[in-house]
Amino acid sequence: MSQTLPRSTRSRAVAVVAAAAPAPAPAPERLVSVRWVMALTDLVALVVAFAAAHVVRFPDGSLVRAPVGVDWLAGLATIVFWAVLLVTMRTRDPRVVGVGGDEYRRLLFASLTAGGTLAVTAFLLDLQISRGYVAVAFLLASLLLAVSRKAWRTALVRRRAEGRHLVDVLLVGDLGDVEYVGDRIESTPAAGYRVRGVLADGCPGGRLALNGTNRVPVLGGVDDVLDVARRSGVGAVVFAGAVAGGHERLRRLGWELERDGVELVVSSPLVDVAAARVHHRAVDGLPLMHVETPDYTRRPSKRVFDVVGALCGLVLLTPVAVVVAVAIRLDDGGPVFFRQQRVGRGGSEFSILKFRTMSVDAEDRKAQLLAANEGAGPLFKLQVDPRVTRVGSFLRRTSLDELPQLWNVLTGSMSLVGPRPALPAEVAAYADHAERRLLVTPGITGLWQVSGRSDLDWAEGVRLDLHYVENWSFLHDLVILARTVPSVLRSRGAY
Incomplete structure (x- = not known):
């Protein structure tokens, strides 16, 4: 037998449902x-x-x-x-x-x-x-x-x-988590987010610098998230890290934000893990993320691809290599090739082969230039290096100096794609798990090459190499090779 709710009860129920109905989320500009x-x-x-x-x-x-x-x-x-x-x-x-x-x-x-x-x-x-x-x-x-x-x-x-078509977000969490997630958001505007304010406990008022430049206002603590979200009119709230009160509080905050049409975004504690390695598994309504263990073994398919690619490159680019060799000899009469010890897979050293781009006495003159070093971390780099020859400057801008490394690929000491081959002095200064770069074979090109090369700071270069090491896939290699061509043409970070 059906029952009819009293009028006052029905009114309260309708009010609750109406309040719970989400308002439309504000769309990015245009x-x-x-x-x-x-x-x-x-x-x-x-x-x-x-x-x-x-x-x-x-x-x-x-x-x-x-x-x-x-x-x-x-x-x-x-x-x-x-x-x-x-x-x-x-x-x-x-x-x-x-x-x-x-x-x-x-x-x-x-x-x-x-x-x-x-x-x-x-x-x-x-x-x-x-x-x-x-x-x-x-x-x-x-x-x-x-x-x-x-x-x-x-x-x-x-x-x-250019700052258009972005969703304004509030960043909420502990100061360390907020800074890390905020830096990633500000450095990747293509993701469609723009940090408009920060809510962090234990953080004094004022402004917080994200990504080194953008300073966003600190609008309060975690407990102020609902009031600030309503006043600021943001499109989403990003929780960076854990929330005091656990899952239950986060769920209730999501319900409250839903009423104002504000989306809830939760930052995963996992960083630099490719989506292909993460598998979601629901356990009684609890979403669990299963992360596959990386495979660092030698991959036969990658080796076959390296050998075929190196052979094709050597055959097709031999005329270019001959012209480059003649130009180097005519420039200053010195040797055509430059050999240097680098550290490869498993810490074993090998001799990297490149076209010479510096004067013959470059190593002897290095001590005189140490005070002007512009390189990141243990790297020595100068944007305007007086030791670079006229032909060498052109070879560096076009990356033609790296053509002989195809021989290193053919002999197995290098790969077409991989982490940047490190100097022994760099390896001696490794800290904070940077030695994991040596778990795979170094490459002629890699994420460091297509992301800025010498313009990257040391920590960012290490992060990109570790990301490649732990998330390798054959498709990823093909994407990096495709991105290498426009990167070389732009000559970004090539000095």
Whole structure:
């Protein structure tokens, strides 16, 4: 038998539900309009791809004279269905647009779903659709969608670097955690966040420097998070580290923030761990993160790739190497190659081979220049080094001085991609687990090369190398190699 709640009880229940209903989260500046234009470009990409497929399907006539049959109807239906999938699978969600690989994964899944649905429908209804038409349409559509999204991502990253399309956030937690997470956020504007204030217990009022330059106001302690979030109008609150009161308090804070449309973001205590190594496992509503143990063993596939790549590089670049060798000899008459002891995998030393870029007496003159050292940590570097020859300056800017290292790769002392090969003096000064860089073979290029080279400070260079060591994947190597080309062309940090 059903019962009717008293009027006063029903009113309170309605009020509670209304209060719990989340307000819409504030969207980043003009990102809504950007998403609409992205939707338009996605639709144009689909139409162009299927129109081109029709041209290929009817090479003896124009698109206008092509018969309107099952191919046309299937194409139009697929375009509509594919466009709907791009929306329902949230490929343009503000949380994934412009950062990470989730946007491309959703895009790929939507494309595979559209293709699979067309294939199953054609089979069940016995539709006579040209397989060539379907293949051309889907390959071209997938390519155009990926290229379009890459162009949008490039534009969005540039705009975010200029301070546009960012979500304002409050950073909450202990001072050490706040500084670390804040530095990472401020140094990566492409992620879409901008720190507008800090709430940290034991931190005096005033401003806190993040990423060395940006100074953000300290607005109070952890207990002030709800009041400050409502007053400041931020889009999200980022908890850096543990919260006093544990999981229960964090859950209740999330409920309170939800009423004002403020998102809750929790920083993981894990740092520099690739997403591929992290697996989520739910235990009675408790999300646990399982972190795979890194594999430091020698990888046969990586070695085969190194040998093939080094052989191809030596064969194709031999004419360039000959020209460089002649230029070095004509410049000052000294030796063409420069050999230096470096520390490789497992701490074993090897002789690295490079084209000589300095004067013959460079090592003897080093002591005179120590006071002007601009290098990071134990590294010795000068942006304007008087020992560098005219030809050597060009070789350094273009990274051509590193061509002979392909021989080191071929002989096994180096890899195409890996941590920066360290000097023995650097290894002797290693501290705080920096020696873990020696667990894998050093490389001609790596994260340090594509992230700034000599412009990086010592700690950042070590962090990038350790990230590579612990999160290696074959795909990661390919991405680094692809990023090396524009990095070399820009000559950033090459001196």
